[in-house]
Amino acid sequence: MLQISFLRENQEKAIEGLQKRHFPEAEKTVKTIVDTDQQRRSTQTELDQVLASSKSVSKKIGQLMKEGKKEEAEAAKQETSSLKERSKQLSEQLKQYEEELNNLLYHVPNLPGPQVPEGKTANDNAVVDQWGEATELPDTAKPHWELIEQYDIIDFELGNKITGAGFPVYKGKGAKLQRALVNFFLSEAEKEGYQEIQPPIVINEDSGYGTGQLPDKEGQMYQLVNENLYLIPTAEVPITNLYRNVILKEEDLPVRHVGFTPCFRREAGSWGAHVRGLNRLHQFDKVEIVQIHRPEDSYQALEDMTRYIRTLLEKLELPYRVLNLCAGDLGFTSAQTYDLEVFSAAQKKWLEVSSASNFENYQANRLKLRYKDANNQTQLLHTLNGSALALPRIVAAILENNQTPEGIKIPKVLVPFTGFDIIS
Structure with missing residues (x-):
């Protein structure tokens, strides 16, 4: 706050x-x-x-x-x-x-940072860069929800039977593709210098308030019956809360963590054409990166974090664009956010797969997350996080953009992790 x-x-x-x-x-x-x-x-x-x-x-x-x-x-x-x-x-x-x-x-959101453009809705977000050419597919190309049925790799009906809409079951090569992406993302993060954390996927109320999910997003999280506990919407929450009520030493900075968790979001919405298939789920897997910095270093860290996420998309050979979110479209706790979107050739639209955000000291003030500076003065730190990456729409784009008459080709960088190069 x-x-x-x-x-x-x-x-x-x-x-x-x-x-x-x-x-x-x-x-x-x-x-x-x-x-x-x-x-x-x-x-x-x-x-x-x-x-x-x-x-x-x-x-x-x-x-x-x-x-x-x-x-x-x-x-x-x-x-x-x-x-x-x-x-x-x-x-x-x-x-x-x-x-x-x-x-x-x-109940007061964070203030927008100096580089945040004016605007009220997503239509006002600024495209700051774009990479790759849109994949040319024949008119017979299928959207991913038809491909997964054709190759029997993800089953929405089974998920609906077990739980409800928005909880798919991954099968065979679909499950292996999920696992391969997770291992690839974690491996790349380790090379980049992130320490892996495996946090709880259930948080208490103090953790929700610490990172700003409460009270702003209370209705969007799943709460355990008869328990004052919540299923996490992202690994950012438990990982950042590792440092609640902590005073770090300056030599311990920056803090850089990566974590893989399932994520749960009630606000995934109604089951309509615009949210078909993997486009929007109540449960999904995500690899999250979290950083903690001195205030003077945080905006450079945001640029570095965004650059790193871009390299992942480039290695997956997925065309993407980078958006600088306008003030009206910022998340409640964010001071500045870059969204990264991949282009789905079959759906002919952009799909958000990552958000990288600088919260400045907004979360740190709630968390009482501080450090001792060179003058031995206690100062609030800046927190950042980014999806690196969220899996469902990455999977959707891989399936759609790589479909051929023989099957779905696996990006070369993933083959060592999948053990196969085509889904057929």
């Missing part, structure tokens, strides 16, 4: 940033937060004064009793009683202001 000290000192900048994101009632929200904080601080000041007075009077009572000044001592006792009652009232009031302030801050 945004730092209250920043909002106090930079009200106009905060309002401008929120307005750029098209956040409703930006000015009113910021002023309400600052006013509430002022009330909280005034209450804290008065409480400190009352507690100090109570302590001083309590000390005086013993001295008065020693001096035989019983009437004055009794008066001091009554004053102490009044001060204690007032401190109780102020403590309750302070707690109320703190809860109100935190609730307000939790």
